[in-house]
Amino acid sequence: MLAGRPYLKMNGLGNEFIILDLREEPAKLDEEAIRKAADPKTGPGCDQFITIENRKGHDGVFMGVYNADGSEVGACGNAARCVGWLLMEENGETKVDFETLGAPLHAMRIGDKRIAVDMGEPKFGWREIPLAEQMDDTRYVDVKLGPIDKPVLWGPAAVNVGNPHCVFFVEDAEAQALDRFGPMIEHHPLFPERVNVSVAQVLSKHAIRLRVWERGAGITKACGTAACAALVSAHRRRLTARKATVTLDGGDLAIEWREDDNHIIMTGPVTLEGEGRFSDDF
């Protein structure tokens, strides 16, 4: 029961979140309530519903991530910056650690409402992504789009950065009908847990233009984990350096895949839009 409970509205580059703090007063969330809250016709509206919790089996604070369709998932890069910022406002420090289903995260304050998050190590093994069948070189996986003898897109890179992603490298990201093929690839049988789908246009060794169809949410203005997935995949194909600016519809993220410890560092802004309370319908 969420009626009367306070929430925050935040966004990371226009990727919209409802943030619910469950630490003092836990509540049971069901898919229907999340779908209702995420739909702007019936609730405050968001791309992801985020919880801050003391969850059993996890040390320290836990960030829960639920897509607009109600599914709980392992990671959300943009929300990690927002939650990191909130926790640092609380502890008065310039860094904070918290847990997610995907990986433990470490956030650092870089400037005013500018946060860097250590997103951990990418995983490339076919079982780790996961893929439904063995593929040894996940820089190119067996997915084709369009007529069988004349596919329009094929061979995306696949990677898990706390959640599964597939990235098509294209000449012109704006020209791709992502709204049409995004849902088809999200549900492609190669991805047993579904997948986040991106089109990436490499602009230079240090710049990528990225558009994203998010699993469980559709097209969003930005996706932090997709930006990480794109940079890592581009570097694995020798298309970029280990560090690049990734430009999403909502703005830029700085992504670095460190050589020394294999971790991905994502840096970008957070926006606090305001607060509200769930109505009696919840």
Ligand SMILES: N[C@@H](CCC[C@H](N)C(=O)O)C(=O)O
């Ligand atoms: N918006 C997020 C990713 C949210 C989860 C994703 N849709 C999934 O299902 O894995 C981000 O900023 O990373």
